[in-house]
Amino acid sequence: MKGSASGMRALKGGSSRYSIFALARNALSYHENWQKAWRSPEPKPEYDVIIVGGGGHGLATAYYLASVHGIRNVAVVEKGWIGGGNTGRNTTIIRSNYLWDESAGIYEHSLKLWEGLSQELNFNVMFSQRGVLTLAHSEHELKEMRRRVEAIRLNGIDSEVMTPAQIKKLVPIIDTAPTLRYPVMGGFIQKRGGTARHDAVAWGYARAADDLGVDIIQNCEVTGILREGGKVTGIETSRGTIRAKKVGCVTAGHSGVVAEMAGLHLPIDSRPLQALVSEPIKPCLDTVIMSNAVHMYISQSDKGELVMGAGVDSYNSYSQRGSLPTVEGLLAAAVELYPIVSRLRVLRTWGGIVDTCPDASPIISKTPLDGLYFNCGWGTGGFKATPGSGHVFAELIAKDEPNRISAPFSLNRFETGYLIDEHGAAGVAH
């Protein structure tokens, strides 16, 4: 994705560009003179647009507001530090192999933006198209999978069926013995899928947005949403009142809490989602593998850790930790499918709080309040959507109208019944 549609205008100031020459120049001064990647400004009394939430989606929204729509008087307000929430807690998997047309639309839009993102932002987001392989463990799953593959290909998205022998060749550490309780009977792969470096995505968008004049205000918690006669007029924060005619909320995990400040109710439950990494080992896995039936997914980070996760915990919580049985369940599946895992120690586990929607699809929407917009409900798989989500949300805010891609994800689908049911079809996600 090149050209003005994606906002190829970042970092014109040559002095601040990252390049091999800048690296060499800074090496001569022992790397002590690198400029700060973004400013830490005091909040102004008023902006054209305020984005609440400095995660990947919020920073991407601010960047595309500035680069595509020319709206540069923008603040991103973050209660902690940027990328410190779910952006820094997810397992970084990127794919667009969804069943329904609406989902294919947004996730493929995102994947195309990922493919040019490092160049566009002048920041290496370490996007690695190492492929995402999804396993089938029963006859029924195999048939369902073939149907999905055809549906995905009809949307112009790459997707290929693989036999157990092909899978074994691609992934030597997997056990494809037919005697397993849930044997590997096949799979399908999206070769354009893969992973990216999650922190770099937040930092890259932050630096590029800041370069275009966006104020990134950290350690600034939103405590209220100001309204007058059905219109938004600004926000109350821990650092004072900030006024704006348009406010976009991108606060996954806490979307319901922020909505309540505006007197709105969302179809969202906040649930813990856990992940873990093993101790680092030599390279043994150069793709991403997920399994819906045994419910776990695995990849290997550049540091050598095996990164694993599963589904959400069953109960509502904001505590950013989950229950041990969820971790035990995913490790049991991992040990059966990849026997070498049994020799490894778990280095750390963690949890993040995700927005779960009744139809497992996101909400990118206007609200009953003029000038208030929500981008939330991404459930367990929001990271992969970061560029596309920010791109369409920026357009929604700038034009006050959804585009073709974001329109199906409006809040009113829960009234019309036009749900985008990605339960199961979405797979384990993430």
Added chain:
Amino acid sequence: MLQIPCPWCGPRDDNEFHYGGEAHIARPVKASELSDAEWAEYLFLKQNPKGPFTERWSHSAGCRRWFNVVRNTATDEIIEIYPMGELPKSPQGIKAYETNWRRESAAQKNAKAGASDK
């Protein structure tokens, strides 16, 4: 891990339990009088507070009985256990129940109106 005090079996690990979500959602009785928005509210909108929350659990791998819990979703602390069909008695539970937006909602008023008709 949560340790949930089942009123019949005593404290047990959370993987013996099944979560039932928000408690005290009454089904509208005069269904034909609800608008699409009011149905959406009953079916899909959530009470999702950060703090004390009234919710249902079932001891599915034990006595298989349902009961209500008041739990602080910010800390996972369990504040109160009380039987199905009853209301919370702890101050935090009462507050969570009474300040719930659903108490004022159209679907809930419809459910109440139906109940008083009987």
